[in-house]
Amino acid sequence: MSTADALGKVWLFTGLEKQQLDAIASFAFQKTFAPDEVIIEEGRTGNGLFVVSSGNVEVVKGLGTENAQVVAKFGPGEVFGEMALLGEWPRTASVRAIDEVECIGIDRWVFIDQLGKQPEVAIRMLQILAQRLKDTDERLAES
Numbered sequence: 234m235s236t237a238d239a240l241g242k243v244w245l246f247t248g249l250e251k252q253q254l255d256a257i258a259s260f261a262f263q264k265t266f267a268p269d270e271v272i273i274e275e276g277r278t279g280n281g282l283f284v285v286s287s288g289n290v291e292v293v294k295g296l297g298t299e300n301a302q303v304v305a306k307f308g309p310g311e312v313f314g315e316m317a318l319l320g321e322w323p324r325t326a327s328v329r330a331i332d333e334v335e336c337i338g339i340d341r342w343v344f345i346d347q348l349g350k351q352p353e354v355a356i357r358m359l360q361i362l363a364q365r366l367k368d369t370d371e372r373l374a375e376s
Contacts, residue, residue, distance in 0.1 A: 236261050236337055243284050243312050245361060253354050260343045266330040271296070275327040279317025281340040285309050288334030296327040306331070318344050 237258035240246045246254060263286070266272050273279060275296060285307055292305040292313065304326060307313055313328050318341050348355040 236263075239284060239286060239310070239337060242310050244365075245282075245312055245315055245358060247361065248357055249354060253351060253357075256347060256351060257339065257344070257354070260339070260347065262338045262340075264336050264338050266334045266336065268330055268332050270330045270334075272328045272330060272334070272336070273314055273324050275325065276323050278321050279314055279324050280321075280342075281338055281344070282312055282314040282318050283328075283336040283338050284312045286335040286337055289331040290328050290334055291331055292326045292328050294326045296329065317341055 235258065237251070237254040240257055240261070241249065241251075241254050246257065249257075264283075266288075272283060272290060275294065287309055289306060289308045290313065291303045292307070293301055293303050295301045307328075314324070316322060317324070318339065
């Protein structure tokens with residue numbers, strides 16, 4: 234599967250046209266992580282996102298403390314660190330490889346530069362993020 238095809242299956246890029254996915258794929262990179270390797274670290278400023286191509290990761294709050302808690306697990310096709318594409322906020326949790334993990338990475342600065350060249354991608358992604366925020370608000374209201 235090509236990088237563009239893999240990105241097209243990710244919720245954040247759903248609905249983008251092939252040439253838009255190809256443009257994003259052109260600056261994406263591949264990275265492999267060993268079992269138990271920390272991919273992103275809680276509290277550190279993020280600089281991009283990762284899409285799991287193969288393997289599995291776990292999202293851990295308080296990694297390295299006695300109160301560490303696994304809050305999610307992700308496998309192929311799932312994305313983590315997406316908020317780092319849009320701002321320099323500290324990571325809210327650590328992500329660690331469960332087994333050997335292959336990821337597609339996208340760096341924020343390259344991504345933002347690309348959005349300046351293709352504002353329709355930015356508009357589509359804002360719509361997707363707004364929908365996810367709305368869905369989260371509705372779930373919280375039901376609790």
